[in-house]
Amino acid sequence: MVTLTEVAKRARVTAATVSNVLRNREKVRPETAERVLKAISELGYRPNLNARALAEGRSSTLALMLSNLSNPFYPEFVLAAERAARKAGHFLMVCNTDDDAEIGRAYLNQIAGTLADGVLVMNTDIAINELCISAMHSAPILLAMWEHPEAPPALPCIAVDFARAGALAAGHLLELGHREIGMLVGDGCGGLQDARSNGFRAALREAGVETDTSAELVVRDSIDSGYAACMRLMASKPSLTAIFATNDLLAIGAGQALMSMGRAIPGDVSVIGITDIQLAHQVHPALTTVAINTTAIAELSIERLIRLIQQPSQAPEMVLAPPPELVVRASTGVRRSRAR
Template identity: 35%
Template sequence: MATIYDIAKAAGVTATTVSYVLSGKGSVSAATRSRVMKFAQELGYQPNLVARSLIKGRTGVIGLALPNIENPFYGEIIAIVERLAYKAGLRVFVTTLTTDDVVGQKLLGDLVLRQVDGLLVFGGCPPPHVLQTIVTPNLPIVWCLWEGPGEVTSLSVDFHFYQGGQLAAEHLLSLGHRRFGVVAHVAPDGSIPALRFSGFQETLAAHGVTIDPQLIQPGQYVAEGGKEAGHKLLTHPNPPTAVFATNDVMAIGVMAAAWELGKQIPRDLSVVGLDDISLARYTTPPLTTIVIDKAAVMSLAIDTLLQAIDGQPTAPPSMYPATLAVRGSTALYTQDAE
């Protein structure tokens, strides 16, 4: 592997000059800089990242903590974060952990021991008071799309989940639907700890519409859960004409249940999801959903984390607005659908 000394010999300059060129520091003429970079490329020079991290006192690595990677939403997040981090000269370690996941907490602890420079933590992970027993006190953390219990620090980049629920309800109401089903994550105590559900339910209530408790089914944020919930909703004696699933994979599960039961979407049932995963555009029919602009959210999250790592002032918490993508899975309610 070529060293700066090899480059210096080939370019006819000192190793110090090569170091200045490669680090972007010092005063070096344009001609010399061009010659050094030419030989660095020809010799296949690769910087020693370990040595660089020792000099800077940083590893150049950030951590990304997610509740799971089974949901395509988080796969898309990983891809976006990796590329944004790479542009910033960083690499990413990924770990998954849920609220009661002891092994996941140990994995996070191991990640922190590898001296990451900062951490991006997503909603669905353990609350702050748990994570703060694992991470070092001075480790910069940015909380992303936080919807769970517990207060987060001022370093957060959020999405207006409540508004997302509102938009879903308003869309379905505007189509004439009045009997609704919901597929959501349900906590062990029977509660639904999600702003997206609150926004949906309270918007319906403002229009004089209540949800039959029997038409609120757990989906546990996975497609199979959405499918099971969809079967229960659609075989109810008085089934809903529209379903709001609080994420896209559960909505896709509901659509699969409808197909198995011989129901046509949107003729017999309108379905709305939330996330706008790439797959939502390719279901049959394409899924109407609430859009989370993942690229914009993660770009701001990484910028905020970098500012915190550098000790710079950070912007106040940001709240990204929800938007609705109307596709083929929703339609006007008609009596013929019953």
């Protein structure tokens, strides 16, 4: 690899001058700067960013720690976060913890404050106070998707009003005349999605509709689990006219289960999810869902993390993401006057 010294030699200047050219061209005489830039280009020299970051007391890399990239929501978040980071001049390193708190700890110990200047943490099994200690000793940590805005954590976070997402789903089904509604509650990466199901139940209750707790199943977040759970649900409660799932993967699995049972969507049963992952509009019938605006959350997370790195001593602040929005597609419809 070409070194700074070789560039200096070729340009007949000192290493300090090369360094000055790289950092602050104004300090160097134009003719000298031109000679240095020519030597850099001829030799194919690349300044060592690690070294520069160390010298300036900052690195240009952010880390994003997530529990499982195989859930399609995460790649979509990563995509948006990486774009936002890149626009702000930062690189984004993705750390996948494989749903294992130990791996998460290993990453935090090894990268926070060293390879990465700040860490975005999404749905982790590591306890908040453990994260606080790491944040104190090494680099700022921001929780990218806090599901309980009513109870701010001891760390800076972007909060998403998932209770409102659940309420929107309930409102939509009520408006279509549904009363007998099955519920699939996700319990995968990051724990039980209870803010969503509680919001859903509360909105039904407000409209005078009590949910049937025997028509609720708690399942792991995946299409496969949604499929299996919906099969069980419809077998035990064939009169259900709608299924609410706390995330799109479960809703997509439920939709496939209904089709394979010969139930028409939405003719016989309506299906609604939460998140609006890409697949939601790609499946047929396209899924009605409550969009949380993943891109906006990712951008807000990156922006706030960079701010934390620049002003580290702030009190933990909770920022509320834009409110969730109902996206009506083909999987929900008016309840049939006579249910099967």
